[in-house]
Amino acid sequence: MITEARVKATKYHPEKLPDSWFGNVPNLAEVAPGIVDLKRFAPFVITLTDIGLTPNANVELRARYDMTRVAANTAAMIVSAAATQEVGAWRLPARDILHFTFYGLAGVANFTTHHGLWVVKPTVADKLLYGISLTPEERALNEKLGISNTVEKGLLPLPVSLQIEREYPVMGEETHTASVNIALANTPYTIENLYPRPGEFIVLTRLAAAPGTAAQDIRIVLDRDGDVEIADLKTFPLSTATGGGISCFLPALRELRLSTIATVAPGAHMFRFTIWRVKLNNILRFRFGLASEDEVPKDLADKVKGGVV
Numbered sequence: 001m002i003t004e005a006r007v008k009a010t011k012y013h014p015e016k017l018p019d020s021w022f023g024n025v026p027n028l029a030e031v032a033p034g035i036v037d038l039k040r041f042a043p044f045v046i047t048l049t050d051i052g053l054t055p056n057a058n059v060e061l062r063a064r065y066d067m068t069r070v071a072a073n074t075a076a077m078i079v080s081a082a083a084t085q086e087v088g089a090w091r092l093p094a095r096d097i098l099h100f101t102f103y104g105l106a107g108v109a110n111f112t113t114h115h116g117l118w119v120v121k122p123t124v125a126d127k128l129l130y131g132i133s134l135t136p137e138e139r140a141l142n143e144k145l146g147i148s149n150t151v152e153k154g155l156l157p158l159p160v161s162l163q164i165e166r167e168y169p170v171m172g173e174e175t176h177t178a179s180v181n182i183a184l185a186n187t188p189y190t191i192e193n194l195y196p197r198p199g200e201f202i203v204l205t206r207l208a209a210a211p212g213t214a215a216q217d218i219r220i221v222l223d224r225d226g227d228v229e230i231a232d233l234k235t236f237p238l239s240t241a242t243g244g245g246i247s248c249f250l251p252a253l254r255e256l257r258l259s260t261i262a263t264v265a266p267g268a269h270m271f272r273f274t275i276w277r278v279k280l281n282n283i284l285r286f287r288f289g290l291a292s293e294d295e296v297p298k299d300l301a302d303k304v305k306g307g308v309v
Helices: 004-008 124-130 136-145 147-153 160-167 282-287 298-306
Strands: 015-025 036-039 045-053 059-065 068-073 091-094 097-104 108-120 170-182 189-194 200-209 219-224 227-234 246-252 256-261 267-279
Touching: 004 036, 004 227, 015 097, 045 059, 045 097, 045 246, 059 091, 091 097, 097 108, 108 246, 124 136, 124 147, 124 298, 136 147, 136 298, 170 189, 170 256, 189 267, 200 219, 219 246, 227 246, 256 267, 282 298
Parallel strands: 015 227
Antiparallel strands: 015 108, 015 246, 036 097, 045 091, 045 108, 059 068, 059 097, 170 267, 189 256, 200 246, 200 267, 219 227, 219 256
């Protein structure tokens, strides 16, 4: 479960945190605590997306993003021909409250789901869109760059997908696989440690694994740049088949470590993940805190803070 503390540990925005869950959906009651249950995560804007699940007529998806509530029976949710999980069309942005859980019309055991959370530290353009108060410095920047006029036209803020396509020069995309012998229960095993090349950084973009069993409860643990357990995923809701992986966007400037641990040792277990190798540029150096305002062109610093680039 992704906590407020884990959200606040993000630092190379935008980031997309992956998570997965399995458990029992109670009869005529909600899963509690929720799969996502976040409050008091200012200054960030969080968007719940890419919800994948196993359709079941006895399970209702329930979500709240700020003041909007959603409820839908999962029976007609997307599922592939191979019965692996496919993500549905979900984009639930929140600045104050984000909640996601399941309600049982009858009891269901070992129900599975996975999802992603985009975490954005809002720029001036983001704040104007979501109605967040500006600081005096941000108000001056808004007036200088005419940001509010551009927001009103619908041209800002840039969608995260467009921002990544424009500003993240991908110098390589690699899919890695590993078979890890998990010989002892409750013992961490390394999947792989990854390091960027000079002048670049790594972004983890996708994860997949053989599910194992519910009793084995095999997990993938991600550490990066000194942050321990930036993500902790259960593999039982995943698979190595088409549609069984989970999307993420986790940059690492120095080191990315993937490890696994299980409650019951399964022996050899398969994992797959995809990374980008991205070239650092002035926009990303400033956004990631690697360069000060004095080390980049002044107009660039203003545009990054304003959300114009």
